[in-house]
Amino acid sequence: MILMAVHEAFVAQIGNPTPEPPPGSDKILQLVRYLTWFVLLSGICGITFAGGTFAWEKWSGGTLHSPKMIAGGMLGGVIATSAGTIMNAVIGG
Template identity: 65%
Template sequence: MSMILAAVHDTYGIVVAQVGNPTPEAPPMAEKVMQLGRYFTWMILLSGVTAITYGGGRFAWEKWNGGGLQSPKMIASAMAGGAVATSAGTIMNAVIGA
C-alpha cells in the first residue's frame, strides 16, 4: 500500500511541476462584454435621471392643480431604484462572495 501511495505522490509531484503557475488572461470577447456593461450603466443612469425629472415635473403639476399627490411615490421609487442600481456591483460581490 505504501508503494502505491509513494508512486501516486511522485506522479502528482511531476504533474504539478509541469503545470506551473499560469498567468491570468482575459477571456475572448471580454472587451465587448465590458462595453455592453458600460452601455447598460449609462442607460440605467439616464432612466433614473429621467424618472426623477418626470416625477418632479408631475409633482409641480399636481401641486398647482390641487390634485392627489402620486408623484412623491414615483420620486421615492426612482431614488430607491437608483440606489440599488449604483450598488449592484457591491451587492453581487457580497452574494457571490468574491
C-alpha cells in the same frame, strides 16, 4: 467522519479559484457600461418627470402620486449603481 473524508478527498483539492474574464469579454463589459449609463440616464429622466408631475399636482390640487415616483426612482438608482457591490457581497463571500 465520512464527511471529513469526502471533504479532504474532493473539496480541499478544488481550492478557491480567482475569477478571470474570458477571452473577448471586453465587448461584454463595454455593453454593461452602456447599459449602466442608460439606467442612470433613465433614472434622471424619471426623477425629473416626477418632479414636474409633483409641481403640477400641487398646483392643480390633485392627489399626490409623484412622491412615490420620486422615491421609486431614487431607490432604483441606488440599487442599479450598487449592483456590482451587492453581487460581490452575495457571491464573493
